[in-house]
Structure formats: C-alpha cells, structure tokens
Amino acid sequence: MHEEAIRKADVLIEALGFIRKFHGRFTVIKLGGSVMEDPESLRALLVDIVFMQTVGMRPVVVHGGGKAITAAMERAGLEPRFVKGRRYTDAATLEIVARVLAEEINADIERHINKFGGRASGLHHKTHQCLYGRKLALDDGTGVPIDLGRVGDVVEVDALPIENLCLAGVVPVLPSVAEDEDEEGQLLNVNADTAAAAVAQAIKADKLVFLTDTPGILRDKNEPSSLIRGLTPADCQALIADGVIDRGMIPKVEACLASLEAGVKKTHIIDGRLRHSLLLEIFTQTGIGTEIALDDGPGDERPGARRPVLARA
Numbered sequence: 644m645h646e647e648a649i650r651k652a653d654v655l656i657e658a659l660g661f662i663r664k665f666h667g668r669f670t671v672i673k674l675g676g677s678v679m680e681d682p683e684s685l686r687a688l689l690v691d692i693v694f695m696q697t698v699g700m701r702p703v704v705v706h707g708g709g710k711a712i713t714a715a716m717e718r719a720g721l722e723p724r725f726v727k728g729r730r731y732t733d734a735a736t737l738e739i740v741a742r743v744l745a746e747e748i749n750a751d752i753e754r755h756i757n758k759f760g761g762r763a764s765g766l767h768h769k770t771h772q773c774l775y776g777r778k779l780a781l782d783d784g785t786g787v788p789i790d791l792g793r794v795g796d797v798v799e800v801d802a803l804p805i806e807n808l809c810l811a812g813v814v815p816v817l818p819s820v821a822e823d824e825d826e827e828g829q830l831l832n833v834n835a836d837t838a839a840a841a842v843a844q845a846i847k848a849d850k851l852v853f854l855t856d857t858p859g860i861l862r863d864k865n866e867p868s869s870l871i872r873g874l875t876p877a878d879c880q881a882l883i884a885d886g887v888i889d890r891g892m893i894p895k896v897e898a899c900l901a902s903l904e905a906g907v908k909k910t911h912i913i914d915g916r917l918r919h920s921l922l923l924e925i926f927t928q929t930g931i932g933t934e935i936a937l938d939d940g941p942g943d944e945r946p947g948a949r950r951p952v953l954a955r956a
Contacts (some may be wrong), residue, residue: 795831854915
C-alpha cells in the first residue's frame with residue numbers, strides 16, 4: 644500500500660517541473676479521429692484538458708468531425724464525395740458541416756469540459772468567428788485547378804478572442820470552419836490539422852498536439868514498438884522521401900513543420916485512444932508519442948530523452 648502511494652507521489656513530483664515550465668503557456672490541441680467516436684476516450688481527454696487548465700496552462704482545442712459529418716450526410720440522403728482526400732463541399736454539404744461542427748460537436752465538447760469542472764466556450768460563426776480563409780483549388784497535375792466547392796485554407800486568425808478567453812481561465816474550442824475573406828458571410832470547410840497549426844502560429848503556442856489513431860510516427864506501420872520518439876524537420880523530410888511518412892500522416896507532419904518554422908516550440912503526434920495520453924505526453928520525461936522539434940537545446944524539458952533517433956543512426 645505504501646509502495647503504491649510512493650509511486651503516485653513520484654509521478655506528481657515528476658509532473659511538478661513541467662507544470663511550472665508550462666504555467667501560463669498556450670498549448671493547441673487538435674482533436675479528431677476515433678477518439679471523438681468513443682465516449683470513454685473523449686471523457687479521459689477532456690478531463691486531461693481540465694487538469695491542464697486547473698494547473699495554470701492555457702489549452703486551446705481545435706476539432707474536426709469527419710465521421711459525424713459523413714453520418715449526417717447519409718441521413719440527409721447525400722453521398723459523400725472526396726477529391727484527393729478532401730471532402731467536396733457544395734452548399735448542401737456545407738450546411739451540414741457547419742451545423743454538425745459548430746452546433747453539435749463543438750457544443751458537446753464545451754458542455755463536457757464544463758461538466759468536468761473546467762470552463763469552455765465555443766468560438767465559431769454562431770458566437771465569435773476567429774478563423775478566416777480563402778477557397779482552395781488543387782492542381783490536377785496538368786495545371787488545371789480542381790473545383791472542391793466550399794473548401795478553403797485558413798489565411799488569418801483573430802487571435803485576441805482566443806487569448807482573452809485563455810487569460811480568463813476559459814478553454815477556447817474552435818471547429819474547422821472558416822469565414823471566406825472574399826465573400827463576407829460565406830463559410831468554408833477547412834482541414835482541421837491546418838486550422839490547428841494556424842491557431843498555434845497565431846497565438847505563438849509553446850506546443851501543438853495532434854491526437855491521432857496511431858501511437859505516433861512508426862518506422863513500420865505494422866509494429867507499434869517501432870515508434871520514433873523524437874524527430875527534427877530534416878528527419879521528417881527524409882522519412883517522407885523514403886515513404887515511411889505517407890498518406891494521411893503527411894499533412895499532419897507538414898503542419899508541424901510549418902508551425903515550428905513560425906515559432907511554435909514543440910509539436911507532438913500522439914494516440915488519442917490511449918487513456919490520458921495528453922497528460923502522459925506533456926507531463927512525463929519520455930512521453931508516449933512522437934515529438935517533432937527543431938533540436939534539443941539548453942533547458943529542454945526532456946534533455947536527451949527525445950533526441951532524434953535518426954540523428955543518432
């Protein structure tokens with residue numbers, strides 16, 4: 644019994660240094676994947692966020708909701724269509740996207756954070772819009788743009804309302820919907836990964852954390868033990884060139900690299916399905932996912948523990 648109590652005390656002591664280091668600092672958390680479909684995983688994650696807020700950190704949540712949007716479209720008799728990994732978004736689809744993200748998922752996250760003892764407030768077109776974008780047109784490879792409908796990229800973030808909520812002890816919760824800068828009052832469906840990166844850059848966050856359905860970046864996708872714990876941007880480019888980082892992981896890694904270049908200090912890709920993965924990643928020496936940073940330096944919170952694996956090879 645005493646041994647278990649001592650072990651718990653050791654965990655608290657280990658966390659103390661990180662709590663002091665990150666007190667008053669911004670951490671942007673991108674919420675997505677199957678964690679949003681599993682009530683228990685979502686509950687544990689939101690409790691983690693309440694803990695972060697309680698100890699003086701300033702968490703900001705950015706979320707998508709692809710599976711919920713697809714289900715709502717099917718109920719409405721609309722067939723989802725994807726073009727190069729992007730959901731084609733016509734007017735009818737956009738209406739569903741905006742409703743599901745802002746009025747259902749966002750409101751649910753806000754309600755649960757408040758239920759678990761924290762304070763949260765949604766920031767979107769129904770309350771206070773903070774994300775602004777422009778329509779996105781992909782190249783078909785021959786120079787001809789591909790029409791994606793009302794799909795866009797975030798080009799501007801109104802950071803002040805986000806920062807003010809954090810300063811007031813409230814967790815801002817933003818869905819991945821932007822207002823079109825070129826058409827006032829019109830909305831755009833934006834990628835949640837790039838939206839989270841844009842928010843992290845705008846508020847100069849210390850950390851940007853992507854919650855995914857994998858343990859992090861793996862050398863072998865079929866072997867969880869091949870997790871790479873620490874990478875630099877050069878390492879990431881090499882892994883993309885070698886095909887180790889591919890498909891859906893590429894946009895997340897590119898968002899991490901863009902954020903580091905813009906001044907975000909650390910980026911993390913972790914498994915959101917693992918109970919309390921957020922606390923384990925932030926408040927322990929070794930973490931549980933992949934950390935991408937410019938390099939270890941003096942005063943790094945995990946000296947040596949995350950030194951890039953590829954750099955040692």
